Amino acid sequence: MEADFAAMRQSIVDGAPESALALAKQALEQGAHPLEIIDHGFVPGMSEVGEQFAKHQMFLPDMLAAAEAMKAAMSVLEPELKRQGEERPSAGIVVLGTTKGDIHEIGKTLVGTLLTANGFTVHDLGVDVPSDQFAASARELNADIVGVSALLTTTMRGQKSVVQALEQAGLRSSIKIIVGGAPVTQRWAEEIGADGYAKDAISAVALVKNLLAHKFASAEVTV
Amino acid sequence: MRPKLELLEHSLVDRILDEAFELLETMGTKVGSPEAVDLLSSAGARLEDSTVRLPQVLVRRALESVPREFFLYTRSGERAVHYGGDNVHFDPGSACLNILDSETQQPRPAMSLDLIRMVQVTEMLPEFAAQATAMVCNDVPSEIGDWYRLLLVLWYSGKPVITGAFSIPTLQTMIELLAADTGGLEALKNKPRAVFDVCPSPPLNWSEFASQNMLELARVGIPAEIVSMPLAGATAPVTLAGAVVQHAAECLAGITIHQLASPGAPVVWGGAPAIFDMRTGNTPMGAIETAMLNMGCAQVGKSLGLPTHGYLVASDSRQIDAQAGMESGGSALLGALAGINMISGAGMLDFLACHSMEKLVIDAEAIASAQRLLAGVESRGETLALTAFAQTGLHGDFLKLKETRSLFRQEQHFPSPVIDRRGDGNADDILTRARTRVNELTDSYQRPHLPAEREERLCGIATREAGRIGLDHLPGIEVPVPSGF
Numbered sequence: 001m002e003a004d005f006a007a008m009r010q011s012i013v014d015g016a017p018e019s020a021l022a023l024a025k026q027a028l029e030q031g032a033h034p035l036e037i038i039d040h041g042f043v044p045g046m047s048e049v050g051e052q053f054a055k056h057q058m059f060l061p062d063m064l065a066a067a068e069a070m071k072a073a074m075s076v077l078e079p080e081l082k083r084q085g086e087e088r089p090s091a092g093i094v095v096l097g098t099t100k101g102d103i104h105e106i107g108k109t110l111v112g113t114l115l116t117a118n119g120f121t122v123h124d125l126g127v128d129v130p131s132d133q134f135a136a137s138a139r140e141l142n143a144d145i146v147g148v149s150a151l152l153t154t155t156m157r158g159q160k161s162v163v164q165a166l167e168q169a170g171l172r173s174s175i176k177i178i179v180g181g182a183p184v185t186q187r188w189a190e191e192i193g194a195d196g197y198a199k200d201a202i203s204a205v206a207l208v209k210n211l212l213a214h215k216f217a218s219a220e221v222t223v
Numbered sequence: 224m225r226p227k228l229e230l231l232e233h234s235l236v237d238r239i240l241d242e243a244f245e246l247l248e249t250m251g252t253k254v255g256s257p258e259a260v261d262l263l264s265s266a267g268a269r270l271e272d273s274t275v276r277l278p279q280v281l282v283r284r285a286l287e288s289v290p291r292e293f294f295l296y297t298r299s300g301e302r303a304v305h306y307g308g309d310n311v312h313f314d315p316g317s318a319c320l321n322i323l324d325s326e327t328q329q330p331r332p333a334m335s336l337d338l339i340r341m342v343q344v345t346e347m348l349p350e351f352a353a354q355a356t357a358m359v360c361n362d363v364p365s366e367i368g369d370w371y372r373l374l375l376v377l378w379y380s381g382k383p384v385i386t387g388a389f390s391i392p393t394l395q396t397m398i399e400l401l402a403a404d405t406g407g408l409e410a411l412k413n414k415p416r417a418v419f420d421v422c423p424s425p426p427l428n429w430s431e432f433a434s435q436n437m438l439e440l441a442r443v444g445i446p447a448e449i450v451s452m453p454l455a456g457a458t459a460p461v462t463l464a465g466a467v468v469q470h471a472a473e474c475l476a477g478i479t480i481h482q483l484a485s486p487g488a489p490v491v492w493g494g495a496p497a498i499f500d501m502r503t504g505n506t507p508m509g510a511i512e513t514a515m516l517n518m519g520c521a522q523v524g525k526s527l528g529l530p531t532h533g534y535l536v537a538s539d540s541r542q543i544d545a546q547a548g549m550e551s552g553g554s555a556l557l558g559a560l561a562g563i564n565m566i567s568g569a570g571m572l573d574f575l576a577c578h579s580m581e582k583l584v585i586d587a588e589a590i591a592s593a594q595r596l597l598a599g600v601e602s603r604g605e606t607l608a609l610t611a612f613a614q615t616g617l618h619g620d621f622l623k624l625k626e627t628r629s630l631f632r633q634e635q636h637f638p639s640p641v642i643d644r645r646g647d648g649n650a651d652d653i654l655t656r657a658r659t660r661v662n663e664l665t666d667s668y669q670r671p672h673l674p675a676e677r678e679e680r681l682c683g684i685a686t687r688e689a690g691r692i693g694l695d696h697l698p699g700i701e702v703p704v705p706s707g708f
Contacts, residue, residue: 015628056637056640059631059637060622061623061627061628061631062628064623064628065625065628068623106619106622110622199646
């Protein structure tokens with residue numbers, strides 16, 4: 001029997017983790033390849049949710065539920081991939097955190113959830129993260145993107161410190177830095193020398209995709 | 224619990240009604256229609272000169288036969304407006320001569336194409352339960368201005384209609400059009416699609432046209448909506464309570480005439496009361512006192528158990544600005560809280576002299592907020608918050624809870640992009656957003672189905688009546704080729 005890609009896609013759109021998990025298991029039992037299941041079954045569901053969100057037909061709780069369903073499916077698909085000695089090609093490695101002195105995490109966590117659901121490898125450093133730790137983790141994890149969140153105008157300055165820390169660590173040219181949070185603007189991002197700003201989690205996914213497309217495009221040129 | 228705001232002490236309502244009855248008994252009301260005067264006289268009213276004095280017992284008897292509720296229906300026969308109780312509906316303002324040009328934002332005479340466009344926008348907005356014959360079309364001869372508006376609304380809409388006649392002969396044409404649209408006079412009476420506004424002249428003057436209009440409507444069984452318009456300080460006492468007394472007396476007199484002609488015919492305790500501005504001599508529809516008058520008048524009608532109407536959601540500004548938003552939004556909320564059954568006025572500017580398509584879509588947002596307010600605060604689970612906290616602790620992760628996803632749509636109203644919540648500082652200004660919305664609505668509008676034989680009948684009546692004044696075409700209407708050819 002063919003793997004039921006349509007049902008998989010629908011389980012993501014419905015935000016139904018139980019059914020996503022069951023469908024993933026069933027497909028594996030039937031011998032489908034995990035990557036095929038991910039790319040043809042579940043990822044199209046995430047894309048549809050993104051489109052519906054953009055059209056105001058779905059909302060944040062729907063988006064999060066879809067991400068949860070994605071996570072449930074991946075919880076059996078990823079171990080199976082590893083067992084077969086393969087890995088899902090990551091769309092990019094992202095290090096996220098909230099600046100030193102700031103303990104607000106909902107925005108940052110949301111960005112992380114949506115990036116994960118869209119195939120990125122996300123390392124969430126949590127809240128109240130010193131600038132040096134952003135730099136150290138970025139180096140250690142070979143990050144493509146560092147995302148720095150701040151909710152307060154006072155802790156927003158910490159975003160500039162992260163840019164400086166990455167410069168001092170000699171990582172600035174290989175890593176794109178994105179910033180976000182209620183008081184943050186595109187202008188502030190430019191002022192502190194960050195590479196991008198997004199007003200919400202959905203735009204952050206688009207921003208990261210865009211930045212990485214450029215990054216890899218320019219890398220190919222230099223090679 | 225549905226939120227409700229009563230402006231008047233119950234004892235004040237009693238005093239208002241006492242004075243209104245006394246006014247009708249001692250001072251009386253002018254009644255212009257000889258037929259109405261005869262009806263009143265033979266029922267026990269005293270006639271002196273052209274003034275009719277109404278004994279309280281006569282008025283009370285009329286009140287007893289008025290239906291406490293009735294419905295307006297869509298063309299396809301579904302109930303869409305429920306007059307009675309605390310039900311609240313909105314429709315655009317009526318019958319103004321100018322439109323604020325979408326491009327220039329300057330007022331200019333309204334044309335039939337403007338009315339058609341407004342009908343299309345109104346048809347698409349769920350905030351409006353009914354259409355209004357919103358503009359007098361300046362490209363149509365004034366003699367047929369009233370029925371022509373109705374024809375255009377019937378042609379382009381399936382929703383109920385708030386309308387009104389300018390003369391008795393044209394009233395007959397309007398009734399004929401409605402009957403053709405609904406499938407006959409009996410069908411129209413059983414499932415009325417329209418209500419007719421009838422305006423007494425303040426103070427206490429039921430002109431020949433107004434009183435005859437009430438008689439005709441009562442006999443056909445099409446709902447009449449009394450639009451009493453006391454102007455506090457000019458054509459009515461300056462105090463708000465005094466103006467409400469006059470409104471009550473005018474409505475009571477109208478109801479008495481109406482019920483004598485046909486007991487049990489549907490009629491609405493309605494109005495467009497306003498204050499008279501002592502600095503400018505204008506009648507500000509956006510004034511807070513005007514809203515208070517509407518609330519007070521409706522409350523008195525409700526105390527008698529009658530269906531109600533008011534005139535709110537209009538602004539006196541001449542353009543789309545903060546004043547327009549403030550006045551219209553504020554009075555939409557107040558009218559809704561007062562539980563007024565039909566609130567007319569959305570879209571209007573400049574003391575009801577000018578309509579605006581852009582304002583109509585902005586007002587729809589204020590109305591949607593008012594409707595959300597009326598839905599109130601509900602308890603939706605076994606606990607209010609404890610279950611949610613039990614699942615997420617003090618982690619603050621409510622966004623991920625199943626409860627959040629299953630309930631947020633009931634809890635939150637999502638405005639259209641007319642309301643800027645993007646928070647990125649890149650939004651267009653309100654006028655641009657409203658224009659975009661108008662265009663989107665008219666682009667997605669589809670004309671509701673109108674059976675071919677009814678189209679032909681409507682066109683037949685219109686062509687015949689237009690022909691009487693030498694008009695050889697029907698502006699804004701593509702006349703169908705009769706079947707059988």
